[in-house]
Structure formats: structure tokens, C-alpha cells
Amino acid sequence: MRAALLRGIDQLVVEEVPDYQVAEGEVLVRVRSCAICGSDIRIMHYGNPRVHFPQIVGHEIAGEVVEVGEGVKKFKPGDRVAIGADVPCGECYWCQNGMGTNCAINYAIGYQFPGGFAEYILLNKLTVIQGAVHHIPDSLSFDEAALAEPLACAINGLEMSSLGVGDTLGIIGAGPIGCMMIEMGRYMGATNIIVIQRSLSRLETAKQFGADHYFLSGDEHLIDKVMEVTHGEGIDVVMVACASPDAQELALELVRHRGRVNFFGGLPKGSRKISIDSNLIHYKECMLLGSHGSLPRHHHKALQVMEKGMVKASQYITHRFPLSEIHKAFEVAESHQGLKVVVNP
Structure with a gap:
């Protein structure tokens, strides 16, 4: 499959990488939309302690399930899903008490786990069980649903305030x-x-x-x-x-x-x-x-809010680029020419 692989600081390369193999409890998703976040830009220029090169970044994701591993009941091939960034470990005090954004491990898609600037993303068993992976309402497009991740962060921040x-x-x-x-x-x-x-x-x-x-x-x-x-x-x-x-x-x-x-x-x-x-x-x-990030429940609320038109996701999408033009997509996002820049792998 093709992916935008971050090999080091300011070293983003679109290349062929090995296809994912789906194991028990995992879900393979064909990425249809992955929006660029300001944190993606910071990772590219400055790195991040949780990101070890080479890595596929990108965490505002929507796509279609193409394969599920043994034991997966919640999702099936053909399901449209939106994927948030933060993945609670599920074991520490903070995660078990509904405050996973304070988890010391602080797992996240596009950080420790491969992200969405690729043709496919493999959701590991922990992400499927604990993470923000939700069905997309019929009224929302893939591009719109990808924005549930930043909206979830906004909801978390306003709620905490x-x-x-x-x-x-x-x-x-x-x-x-x-x-x-x-x-x-x-x-x-x-x-x-x-x-x-x-x-x-x-x-x-x-x-x-x-x-x-x-x-x-x-x-x-x-x-x-x-x-x-x-x-x-x-x-x-x-x-x-x-x-x-x-x-x-x-x-x-x-x-x-x-x-x-x-x-x-x-x-x-x-x-x-x-x-x-x-x-x-x-x-x-x-x-x-x-406040930073969000919990899976915020991501689900974000999809509900957008489904009702309370936040009109389509208004935020000002630019779209194929994966092959991801460098131009990052340039536009960093220049603040518009609002949300979406990559469609």
C-alpha cells in the first residue's frame, strides 16, 4: 500500500510500505479522508516524544472497514467509521476512571500507533476495544466525519471549562x-x-x-x-x-x-x-x-452534533488533496489559507 511515511524531521515521503496483516481483534480500514491537524505540522517540524521514526502520522480519520479479525463483533466489512486520536490504555487509574487524556502512556493514532496518511490503517485490538472508533451517520460524508476528532477536542475543552x-x-x-x-x-x-x-x-x-x-x-x-x-x-x-x-x-x-x-x-x-x-x-x-485531546465519548458526541447540523462540518473543509500531493496539502495547512485541509488517500 502507499503511505506518507515520516522518516525524520521534515522528511515526509510518499512510498510503498508493506500491506497490513489482520490479527485477532483487529480491524483494517480503507482510509477515505484524513484531515491535517496543527499537531501533525508540529510533529513534522519538531518531532514528538511519542513518535518514533519512521511513522505514518495523521489522526483525523474516516474510512471504510474492509476486514475484521477473529472475535470482532462491533464492526463488519462495509461499515463506515470515524476514528479519533486518543486510545486509553484501559488499565491505569485515569483510564479506569474516565479520564484517559491523563494516561501516562497516552497512546494515540498517528503517534505510537500508525496513522491515517495512508491507503489503509490497521486498528489494533486495544484501539478497537478502548479507542474512539464509531459508525458514521448516513448523513455525513467521510470528509465531514473525519472532523469529529477536532470537534471532540473542542467539546472536551468547553466541558472542562x-x-x-x-x-x-x-x-x-x-x-x-x-x-x-x-x-x-x-x-x-x-x-x-x-x-x-x-x-x-x-x-x-x-x-x-x-x-x-x-x-x-x-x-x-x-x-x-x-x-x-x-x-x-x-x-x-x-x-x-x-x-x-x-x-x-x-x-x-x-x-x-x-x-x-x-x-x-x-x-x-x-x-x-x-x-x-x-x-x-x-x-x-x-x-x-x-485541556488536550478527548475521550471516546467526546468523539461519539461530536458525530451526533454534526449529524444534527449543530456544527456544520462541511463549512470547515476548504481544501482537498490526494495522497500524492500531501506536501502541498501541508503547505496550504501551514499557510492558514483556509480552514481544514483534507487528504483523500
């Missing part, structure tokens, strides 16, 4: 997940949604998703404007959905008393350490937290 009815939601970073948070946040009860973005072009793109206010992060009057549209109170929940130390520092200026700040976007290797006035946390009695 205790977003409630009547809250003001602030989103710093209007990339694909930031825009998903606009739609998801509205259904979770946010009545005032503020989007803050560095680039004007991406801010304009985000306007189609229906937030209440849009501001450029470089605006020297930004804090005053946010206070004006929140009646001097600040923001209940601030989601930092970008990889920026400046944005993380800004969030604590914008959050209201007893509000929540979520450092949702991880910082790339070599980023500067943030500097914060801890008195902002002390006197505001605000809560600072982080």
Missing part, C-alpha cells in the same frame, strides 16, 4: 477548532461570544460562524473593547485556541472574576515561557486550567 447558560465565551484564535467552539459554545449556552484573532483574513473567515464580536489581537484598545461589550465584567470562559504565549498572558487580563481560562492550545518546542501577574488570579479568584 464549565461553560454554562448565559456565559460570555471568549475564543483567542480563530482557526478551525476556534470556529468550532463558536458553534458548539452557542449550543452549550453562551449568549455572548467574542473572537480574538491576530490576522484580519482569518478573522473575516470566522465571521461566518456567528459570534457576537470580532476583534484583532493587535488592537491597542482591545481590553477596553472587551470590557465594553461585557459591561465592564470581562469574560466568563476564555479559550486560548492558539499556540501563543502572548495569547495566554492576554487571557488573564480578559477573564472576569470567578471566570475560567483554558490553555487549550499547546505551545511548540522552543516557545518562550509565559510571564503572568499572579495577583490577577489571586484577586479575581479565577481558575486557570488546560
